[in-house]
Amino acid sequence: MLFADVIVDISVKSLDRPFQYRIPEELEEEAVVGAMVEIPFGKGNRAMKGYIIERSTVPNYDVAKIKSITAVVKQGVVAESHLLSLAYWMKRQYGGTMNDAIKAVMPVRREIKEKEHRQVFPAIEQEEMLQLREELQQKHQMARVRVVDALLSAVPFSGGMEYGALCSKCKVTAQVLRAMEQKNILTIDAKRQYRNPYEDHEDEDKIVQLNEEQRQAVDRICGDRQKGIADTYLLYGVTGSGKTEVYMQCIREIVDRGEQVIVLIPEIALTFQTVHRFHARFGDRVSVLHSKLSAGERYDQYTRAKRGEIDIMIGPRSALFTPFEKLGLIVIDEEHEQSYQSETMPKYHAREVARQRASMLGASLLLGSATPSMEAYYQVQQGNFHKLTLSKRAGGASLPQVEIVDLREELRQKNYSVFSRSLRQEIEERLARKEQTILFLNRRGYAGFVSCRECGEVVGCPHCAVSLKPHSRRGQVEYLRCHYCGYTVPMPQKCPSCGSKYIGTFGLGTQQVEQMVQKQFPGASVLRMDADTTGGKAGHDKILQQFAERQADILVGTQMIVKGHDFPGVTLVGILAADLSLNVGDYTAAERTYQLLAQAAGRAGRGQTPGKVVLQTYQPEHYSIVCAAEQDYDKFYKHELFMRQMLQYPPVSHILGVLVLSADCELAKEFAQELAGRMKGDEHLTVLGPAEAAIGKINDIYRYMIYGKCSDYAVLVQVKDKLEAYINDRGMQSKCTVQFAFDPAG
Ligand code: ADP
Ligand code: ZN
Ligand code: ZN
16 A cells, blocks of 8 residues: 655644545556645645655555545646655754745746647658658668658648647657757758747857966866766856856867756846847757746746756746756856845745755866855855866956945035936046946935935944834834944934934935936936836847947946946946945845945946946945955955954854734734843853844834844754744744744845
């Protein structure tokens, strides 16, 4: 008798364990590990769905009491068993239920009927086909003979046959048809079958000769693989140094070995430009998964991967779970990007999960960035990742010259405009020379802090080295609060540092900047791009395209314009308020600022003319600004690591965030205190809080936050498990919700 351990498809902590069911004989073949099944659940035997995570022949209790699986869901996609193991690892590592984790590793769970059918056409004349039949028969290639027969029987001959019907009629696999296609016996019209959004683009590949550093990087990665070594590599290369070229050459070698590759790209950088580059190089063997695809399109891409019809999958975070059978390499481009962090349960980081998946399958992992995350660089220092460096821009372009402008000085000179004198002059020169300018507005941290316009002082927490968040009532800032420890002060009337009364929140939008540009430079044509510009992703692509074709002189935008695009005509980048992001009130603020500035600066001077960057700031002496201006990552890293060490922040130490939610404010507060008390009993842990969370109340649910810090991640996992058990024992699940997050940024 066969039994299955089933995870019920409902994300409730109390049901977060496998339930045993019997597999009826007639379902033995289909009810495999990873399959979606229908089960009678609970006292009322309500029909529910679930996933089989294990099969066994041993009943856990009285066989007579074990219910049977009702059915295997027909349209359900079966998860690879190693993806289920990965899901289990994720649940342990990040909290949440097994069901959450299964959902994460199975971005596509249901078959969506294909819209149109793919057709197989003969590529040779009828007579040739008859001749071929003879030859194939002599060689005893019977599968091919069956295909030829089927095609010969088609009426009319030139009309071919539907792909699926052909496969099932001839009992042949995709490989047979593909081989015949390669021999020019038949053609498969894949376009109509797979709703590929990039189908109609003619891409031209640009073949480049790798430079010495690029060559070394490729040789190291592929050489290791030849030797059977699957390592993790950090490709650290300045913007425009040819990292993508390194990825593509590695991919070429890996694919030629018969292995498959996943390429993760931040959603924001998933532009036509990037995809086309891969498409031009690898043609139909590459596919794209992204959030704008329809369910049917996603299903198609997923199935193609599973069937081995493609070798390369490009996509954002969730593409990490592409069901390739022979995964040889995972590439994570711009590994420092925040979009690799999942916001929903399980709150995983793609870099870490990629590492786990790669090690489970013996695949290599290649991370690339011009501004590596503290986490990745720390791993390099610890000897866990191997660093490969590209120190100069490919094609000989030089890094831009950066000028720091002190906005406090501008104010003293009675310049109240958003453009410093220097920036205005540079823009005018560009307009005269018909070169392009990007004006970058740092929207991160926008209006989220209080600062002094005269001396640049930002009001911060005396205990946590983060800025205090303003809390307003009726449009007035009433008090400031630290979201780590709860420290609170009334809104100061004067700058605590210089006594100036020009103190307040900072506010400036791209639309305002656009208007100011038009007023200040009436002859210039301006484009604007931010999250609000209409048209979504397609609209953004269009704006970037127009700018790349030099249809405008100036592009005003937010972080969105710093990624992915190459504008050879841009020789000036103006960064309007570089320090805004320093004050978002979380421990990654300096890192994010460095990254944004270095990436923005990297947009200048990609072509033949050298570029210039004007970086305007109220805090010109802050190390993240100084280091970004010097493009000196190592210097930044050393300084930042020191800060993280001092304050016990990741990657040196780890944080467990415990969020207590309840409609009853007092209850939330008290229970948070109770949990914090238990955490404080653990000698390995430094406990902060409870404090009101960053957003203290959402939809009338009150939110309290506790942070525990410890250098050992495993200890935090244990603390979480213990707290969970305690919450259950106290019977608090019905009154409070408690959520856990590991290493949360802010
Ligand atoms: P990154 O990904 O590091 O920003 P890319 O791979 O996009 O850099 O390369 C930047 C530009 O330099 C691209 O236009 C690319 O075609 C070109 N390039 C890359 N490698 C070389 C090379 N070895 N020789 C000449 N041009 C190159
Ligand atoms: Zn001041
Ligand atoms: Zn604090």
